[in-house]
Amino acid sequence: xxxxxxxxxxxxxxxxxxxxxxxxxxxxxxxxxxxxxxxxxxxxxxxxxxxxxxxxxxxxxxxxxxxxxxxxxxxxxxxxxxxxxxxxxxxxxxxxxxxxxxxxxxxxxxxxxxxxxxxxxxxxxxxxxxxxxxxxxxxxxxxxxxxxxxxxxxxxxxxxxxxxxxxxxxxxxxxxxxxxxxxxxxxxxxxxxxxxxxxxxxxxxxxxxxxxxxxxxxxxxxxxxxxxxxxxxxxxxxxxxxxxxxxxxxxxxxxxxxxxxxxxxxxxxxxxxxxxxxxxxxxxxxxxxxxxxxxxxxxxxxxxxxxxxxxxxxxxxxxxxxxxxxxxxxxxxxxxxxxxxxxxxxxxxxxxxxxxxxxxxxxxxxxxxxxxxxxxxxxxxxxxxxxxxxxxxxxxxxxxxxxxxxxxxxxxxxxxxxxxxxxxxxxxxxxxxxxxxxxxxxxxxxxxxxxxxxxxxxxxxxxxxxxxxxxxxxxxxxxxxxxxxxxxxxxxxxxxxxxxxxxxxxxxxxxxxxxxxxxxxxxxxxxxxxxxxxxxxxxxxxxxxxxxxxxxxxxxxxxxx
Amino acid sequence: xxxxxxxxxxxxxxxxxxxxxxxxxxxxxxxxxxxxxxxxxxxxxxxxxxxxxxxxxxxxxxxxxxxxxxxxxxxxxxxxxxxxxxxxxxxxxxxxxxxxxxxxxxxxxxx
Numbered sequence: 082x083x084x085x086x087x088x089x090x091x092x093x094x095x096x097x098x099x100x101x102x103x104x105x106x107x108x109x110x111x112x113x114x115x116x117x118x119x120x121x122x123x124x125x126x127x128x129x130x131x132x133x134x135x136x137x138x139x140x141x142x143x144x145x146x147x148x149x150x151x152x153x154x155x156x157x158x159x160x161x162x163x164x165x166x167x168x169x170x171x172x173x174x175x176x177x178x179x180x181x182x183x184x185x186x187x188x189x190x191x192x193x194x195x196x197x198x199x200x201x202x203x204x205x206x207x208x209x210x211x212x213x214x215x216x217x218x219x220x221x222x223x224x225x226x227x228x229x230x231x232x233x234x235x236x237x238x239x240x241x242x243x244x245x246x247x248x249x250x251x252x253x254x255x256x257x258x259x260x261x262x263x264x265x266x267x268x269x270x271x272x273x274x275x276x277x278x279x280x281x282x283x284x285x286x287x288x289x290x291x292x293x294x295x296x297x298x299x300x301x302x303x304x305x306x307x308x309x310x311x312x313x314x315x316x317x318x319x320x321x322x323x324x325x326x327x328x329x330x331x332x333x334x335x336x337x338x339x340x341x342x343x344x345x346x347x348x349x350x351x352x353x354x355x356x357x358x359x360x361x362x363x364x365x366x367x368x369x370x371x372x373x374x375x376x377x378x379x380x381x382x383x384x385x386x387x388x389x390x391x392x393x394x395x396x397x398x399x400x401x402x403x404x405x406x407x408x409x410x411x412x413x414x415x416x417x418x419x420x421x422x423x424x425x426x427x428x429x430x431x432x433x434x435x436x437x438x439x440x441x442x443x444x445x446x447x448x449x450x451x452x453x454x455x456x457x458x459x460x461x462x463x464x465x466x467x468x469x470x471x472x473x474x475x476x477x478x479x480x481x482x483x484x485x486x487x488x489x490x491x492x493x494x495x496x497x498x499x500x501x502x503x504x505x506x507x508x509x510x511x512x513x514x515x516x517x518x519x520x521x522x523x524x525x526x527x528x529x530x531x532x533x534x535x536x537x538x539x540x541x542x543x544x545x546x547x548x549x550x551x552x553x554x555x556x557x558x559x560x561x562x563x564x565x566x567x568x569x570x571x572x573x574x575x576x577x578x579x580x581x582x583x584x585x586x587x588x589x590x591x592x593x594x595x596x597x598x599x600x601x602x603x604x605x606x607x608x609x610x611x612x613x614x615x616x617x618x619x620x621x622x623x624x625x626x627x628x629x630x631x632x633x634x635x636x637x638x639x640x641x642x
Numbered sequence: 643x644x645x646x647x648x649x650x651x652x653x654x655x656x657x658x659x660x661x662x663x664x665x666x667x668x669x670x671x672x673x674x675x676x677x678x679x680x681x682x683x684x685x686x687x688x689x690x691x692x693x694x695x696x697x698x699x700x701x702x703x704x705x706x707x708x709x710x711x712x713x714x715x716x717x718x719x720x721x722x723x724x725x726x727x728x729x730x731x732x733x734x735x736x737x738x739x740x741x742x743x744x745x746x747x748x749x750x751x752x753x
Contacts, residue, residue, distance in 0.1 A: 105673045105708040112664035148700050178729075197710035198662055 094119040095141035095247065097207060100129040100157065101175060102149040106196070110144060113200045114207065126152030130160055133167050139246030141211045143172045144194065147181050155188060162189040171210040226299040228276060229283035234306065237298025238350045241308040244296065245346070251294075252311040253344045256318070257357035258286065261336040261365065263303040268524065270333075278335065279303060285325035289318055304361075306354060315341055315372045338364040339372035359383050362447070386444050389428075389436075393450050396428060397457055403427050404461045405628035406479065408637050409599060409621040412613045419641050420619050421478040421512070424462040425628045426454065442484075451484045458482070459500050463511065465631060467504035473638050480512035480542055488515070488530050494537060508538035512563065516544045528558060535560050542599070546587070556594065563619075564591045568602025571622070575607045588615050644675055648753040652716060659713035674712055678751035680705070683744070686724075690736050699728040717746050 097118040099110045102125055111120040121138055123129035126149060133140055143161075147154035154174060162168045171191040176182060182193050191210050194203050225232055232240060245253060260266070260282065267275035286297045286307050295309025312318065322337060340361025342353050356375045363382070364373055373379075396402055404424050411420030428436040445451040462479050469477055487493055501508050513534060535541050542563035566587060573580040584600075591598050600612050603622030612620060626637065646667060649656050656670070663670040682705040689698035702725040709717045720743040727734055 103704055103708050105676065106711060108669065108673055109662055109711050112666060112669055113662070116664065148703055196707045197713065200662060200664070 095211060096121055096138040098123060098129060098132060098138075098140045098143045100124075100126065100143060100149070100154070101146035103146070106146065106175070109198060110203065113198060113203050117204060117208065125149045126154065126157030126160070129157055133161070133170070137249060139249060140167075140170050141214070142207050143170055144175055144207070145172050145190070146175045147178075147185070155184065158185065158188040158190060169214065171214045173206060173210055226283075229280050229299055229305075231283045231287070231297045231299040231305060234298055234300050234354075237296060237306050237308070238354070240296050241350050244294075244308065245344075245350075248294075249346065254309060254311050255342045255344055255350075255353040255357045256307040256309070256315075257300065257340045257342075257354065257361040258282070258305040258307060259338050259340075259361050259365075260303045261338060266333075266335065278330065278333075281326060281329055282322065282337065285322045288325070289321050300354070300358070304358070306357075311343065315339060315374070319372055337371060340364060340375070341372060342375045356383070362443075388432075389430075389441050389444060390448065390450065392430070393445070393453075396430070397453060401429050401431070402454065402457055402461075403429050403630070404458055404465070405630060406465075406634040407621055407628040408626050408634065409480075409619045410625055411618065412609065412620050413616075413618055417620075419477070419637055421480065422634065423480040423514070423621060423628075424458055424482075426458050427628075446484055446486055449486060451486050452490060455482060455484055455487055456496055456500075459497065459511065460503075463500045463504040463506055466506050466510050469635075469638060470506070473635075473642070475638060475641070476507075476510060477638070478510050478512055478540065480514045482544070483513045483515050485516065488527055493530065494533055497534070497539065498537065509540055512540040512542050514542045514544040514565065515561075517546050524558075528560075532560055535562075543596075556590075561594075561596055563599055564596045565599045565601055566617075568622075571600055571602050571604075571608055571612075574611055575605070581611065584612075585615050588617060592616075644671060644750070644753045646671065649674065649714075652714075652750065652753055655713035655715050659711075662711060662713070670712070673708075674714070674750075677708070677712065677714065678747055680708070682708075683747055687740055687744075690740065695728055695731065699725065702728050714750070717743065717750070720746070 095118055097114055098121045099107050099114070100123045101107050101110070104124075107122045107124075111122070114120050118141075119138075121132060121140070123132055128151075129143070129145075130152075132138070133143075145154045145157060152160075158172060158174075161170070161172065168189070172185075172189070173192045173194050174181065174185040174190045175194050175196065176185070185193070191213075192206050194206055225236070231237075241255075260278065263275065263278070266278055282303075282305060283297060283299065286305055289295070290297050290307060290309055293309040293312060295307055298306040298308075300306050319337075319339060326333065326335065338361050340357045340359065340363070342357040342360065344353050356379075359382075360373050360375045360379055363379060364371065367373070403426070405427055406422040406424060408419055409421045409423060410417050426438055428438075428441060430436050442451065445454055459481050462481050466477060466479055469475055483493075490496070497511065497513075498508070501511060515531065531541055540563065541561040542565055543559070543561045544565045545567050546564050564587070566584065570580060570584050570587070574584055575581075588598050597618040599619040599621060600608075600617050601621050603609060603612065603620045603624045605624060608622075609620060609624055646656050646660070654674075659674070660667055660670045663673070682701050686698055686701040686705065689695070689701055702721060706718075706721045706725045709721050720739050724736060724739050724743065727736070727739075
């Protein structure tokens with residue numbers, strides 16, 4: 082059984098405001114209504130307006146007496162109906178007088194309740210007035226994600242707002258939940274298992290939510306949303322979901338991240354989701370914990386990120402992005418020679434100074450700006466290759482990053498061809514670095530894209546090999562010319578025999594697949610020697626040089642001459 | 643001290659009144675106990691005495707509401723009559739009806 086939102090909302094007592102100067106009438110109405118509603122009282126129109134405008138309670142209906150001192154019922158009706166924020170609250174006038182009924186009706190009252198009260202009539206009329214009112218404002222529960230039965234994001238946000246209106250004083254949290262490397266679960270175990278994992282996660286969250294006055298929505302892809310009563314220790318949630326998964330998927334290694342935002346009543350619900358998602362995304366790189374509560378540090382980082390996004394367009398126009406080059410040396414022969422370079426972008430920010438790419442690449446990948454940045458780098462690089470050719474009569478191939486996001490761009494091939502044509506360089510001079518993890522998502526689409534690029538003559542490099550989760554099967558399908566061995570393998574190559582053997586194995590495998598090996602992050606001479614012995618083709622790293630500006634790089638070119 | 647039994651003997655429809663209080667005898671009795679000292683009676687008498695019939699209607703109307711809600715049947719007849727006469731702005735002699743009302747209020751007070 083999936084909990085029904087209507088049931089949930091019904092469990093929360095809606096608030097009815099009773100406005101009558103007679104204590105006895107208020108007490109009786111309260112006794113009648115309390116079974117289904119929370120009752121708030123006012124003894125005249127003025128008091129009622131104060132209560133409504135204070136917004137301590139979300140008022141679902143108003144029962145209004147007409148004859149009252151200070152501000153009578155008609156005066157109150159006039160005020161409330163002129164108030165755009167509150168004029169939709171249904172008002173039931175407490176009268177049996179025909180003249181008063183007509184006047185109230187023309188002033189916007191919804192119904193009448195006559196004295197002496199008949200309990201069932203009072204309750205039925207109030208319930209009906211609220212239902213009619215809510216039908217207008219609340220959409221019916223049809224908009225659920227068809228797979229997981231979680232609410233779609235918009236509906237989730239609408240309901241979260243309603244939950245808050247019924248519980249304005251309750252402390253609530255917004256949680257954004259995501260499965261790390263979900264695409265790999267699909268890739269390795271198949272899409273059916275992937276779907277089951279999503280359903281299981283949604284079901285587990287719903288079960289937890291039902292015990293904590295919460296609701297569950299699906300953001301997009303494998304992001305889920307949870308809005309619930311604040312709990313002291315979120316390891317409860319993490320452990321609960323973990324145990325649920327152990328029941329159905331024992332042994333399935335899966336990391337679920339929880340970004341938590343402790344809600345502030347004055348913020349838009351969408352903003353709260355954004356904050357929680359920021360935490361959830363931040364946790365992607367934090368392996369020591371699976372959940373975290375939004376804090377000031379993250380807030381600073383969010384503001385920083387917003388500034389970067391804001392400044393991006395201008396930075397492209399003003400050429401604040403500077404391409405650095407790190408040399409790659411060919412170590413195949415006795416004499417080590419300059420074999421190419423990798424283009425690495427830096428941002429010379431007018432306020433923050435020189436910003437390294439790790440601070441903005443993920444950010445720009447998440448919002449698509451990376452496409453513009455990559456195109457900028459490709460362009461600057463091609464221009465540079467052309468200039469070096471003109472000046473030194475030398476062809477230096479340069480690797481540029483092609484983000485996962487670029488691979489979904491229908492115009493990618495055209496963009497690259499335009500650039501190489503513009504500067505009259507051979508396509509093979511641009512080496513396209515594609516990270517290993519990009520290969521394992523939407524395999525057939527990516528595969529076709531890379532084949533196209535390769536057929537056009539661009540050289541393909543698989544970047545960060547060893548950090549992702551490529552299956553061997555995938556490696557045989559993917560066309561690539563170079564395999565870039567991640568620095569993680571290199572660091573311990575001289576100290577750890579297992580590591581050394583692993584590198585040896587990868588190099589052998591790459592050669593079997595007719596690919597060349599580039600070792601990244603090489604810092605020491607003994608590493609160079611070992612890699613040379615293992616017949617590694619290219620070496621890049623601080624041993625030769627850090628990434629440098631064009632003028633410094635040109636010294637390496639001149640050194641070759 | 644007013645009790646349900648005494649109210650029954652007074653002629654009040656206590657079953658109806660208690661039902662209206664969500665079946666809570668204690669609440670019903672608590673509310674009925676406030677009736678004899680309700681300021682509405684004195685205000686009504688004064689307003690009629692001062693020939694302020696608009697005010698008198700408001701007080702009468704208010705008393706009618708609480709008396710009928712508590713199903714204090716004997717008091718209902720005079721208060722409804724007074725209210726409707728005032729609503730219709732009939733220039734009648736209210737004294738006998740007020741006297742009847744006051745007599746019943748005292749009786750209720752002495753239960």
